[in-house]
Amino acid sequence: METFLSQLIFGLQRGTIYALIALGYTMVYGVVRLINFAYGEVFMIGAFVSFFLVNAVSLPQPILVVLALLVPMVTCSLLGLVMDALAYRPLRQKPRLAALITAIGVSFFLSNFVSYSSGETVRSSAIAAFLLAGVLLLYVLGVKYLNFPVKATPNFKPMKFVIPIVSLLLVGYIFWVSKDLLVELRWKGSSFASYPVDRLITIEKIPLYKTVYITNIQIMNFIVSVILMVVLSYLVNRTMTGMAMRASKNNKDAVALMGVNVNRVISITFIIGTALAGAAGVLSAITYPRLTAFMGVQPGLKAFIAAVLGGIGSIEGAMLGGIIMGVAEQFAIGLLPSSYGPSRIDFTPLADGVAYAILIVVLLLRPQGIFGEPPREKL
């Protein structure tokens, strides 16, 4: 009983983080029909932004917790906006596969960028970001005034490049000033940074049943997730923007004809989705205080499966899918026999496969997922 309860609690802890990332997947897929594989990396960047913030400022715990959660969310949504503007928007009218491959590219770029831009090489990354900003600026000026390298067309808007350039400059600046901090933390390569949880929150255990405890971090994770999910549901189901989103999901062309700026709706979707991934990154960093450049890969994959399991495109589905995934994985490890038995065969590694097994079963029995709408025949 005690074991069962503990496994359940830790399973929920795993699941809430999957659920938050899955929400991002599902939102963007619902509106744009794009699986943004870079969510795992946004998750990682959220964790790192929070890490730098918590290390850089000293404030009372309650204020710092809120800041440590909000600042990465804002930063990540900016990142989402840039990602959409630079990588996905140009491909919107192209076959869907092009955007999908680009998403994988963005994912690799982000994780490797963080991996190399640490420790001694951080300054070179700052320079790279400045250079990239410069190249973009030259490109815009060239097109505008010299018609080089391409001829300016009437729909060429230099203002579209302001956000990417400014954010590149910002990234470069952050890297430039944080060199000493990084070296001091001796965070190098794909080694790790240790998240200073103590500065945010003092871990307290609340006895639940005999030796079973629930920690205040777990409670906080759960509450934050629920709040974010409720806010999201409200946004999608009760506001005009949400209505535009739901409408875009059904028919983008018709929505555009109604006078809705579809690109704007998509940008907002990206902002919300990436903000959620950022929040998940922070919660994960507080729960598992080890940060690496590749920390987003596994959760990203699992969350994707969770989104498919719940029915991609459905918010309730992503929540439920994430929780199911977390709990299922936890119990798989808990129940599978380890090599300490007469057989001496270790079954624990199979637990990682549970996620994929669930995915296969769901795809076979109910391809649209638990809450997904069945595909409709278009006449």
Added chain:
Amino acid sequence: MKKSLVVLLALAMVLGLVLGGCQKQAKEVKIGIIAPISGEAATFGESTVNGAKLYFDQVNAAGGVEGMKIVYFVEDDKGNPTEGANAYSKLIDQNKVSAIVGTVMSKVSLAGAPIAQNKGVPMISPTSTNPAVTLVGNFIFRACFIDPFQGFVAAKFAYNDLGKKTAAVIYDSGNDYTKGLAEVFRDEFTKMGGKVTAFESYTAGTSDFNAQLVKIKATNPDVLFIPNYYNDAGLIAKQAREMGIKAIFLGGDGWDSPDLFKIGGKAIEGGFFVNHFSKDSQVPAAKKFVADYKAKYNKDPDALAALAYEAAMIVVDAIKRAKSADPKAIRDAMEKTNLETLTGVVKFDQNRNPVKGAVILECKDGQAVYKASVNP
């Protein structure tokens, strides 16, 4: 006029090259250093390179070995077997080294050893403790004890010195080092009369060990053996304490990093681990090494630095006795090593493993301090 000048210059350059080349051939011995300077065990790489460099620089400052100056080449294996194999090939084929000090992790050494063996270049791994490494061939040596001994020391310490009768183990099922240690510990501890209550594995890359730890907690062990690298070990210790596991934590030489305390925090305090070297050692040579290291790098050496220093000592000693930079001659001399090093006299057994003792360190106030010595 101009043309003749060009010809003259070209001639001078060729002459310079030829002469320079001749001089270099006679006065230089090239040695490679391989270590994971980046990647999951970056502090291991840094210490290893620092330790080996320190000795080579000292030898050069004292006039070199047998009139030859030591030139060393450093390669990063990133803790990755493929990168490691490339590093070995590069050092042997391009840089034409006479011997290699490296590398740190067993899985990477196992990828590089066949290359060194085939090309006939002796290598000495400072810290690869997996027994299979030196079994690759007669050109492969190591400067540290092997895993079965380390597992035995941990089991003996838990059973005899701590007087604990039950233990649980958590290890990474995809890593030969942690798996090997876990199995030896289980067998030795059981043989001594103790009981292993749980033997749990996880797959690399996870940060959530709670499922395994819940299972372990249910068996209520006195000791939890965590034979993993500092990175995972710290996190496991932390999650175990948060969950209310009261067992004493025990580990292997993979714990030896200041980052253990950074991530393990208070949870790791009171834990013990088996190691090769203690900076508190009272042996005069070791004391001098600690002082020199501190003077050069402004921090205390860990065991990895000490072992790299020892490996460098063994190589230079072999070159001295071989009186040559020929790889084969160095190998033959290395086999007959009988050298006073930091941790005692090093001699190789028939599998080219040194016969030497271990120390137990205790995690106290964010530092690893000397607790006990265990001899074979």
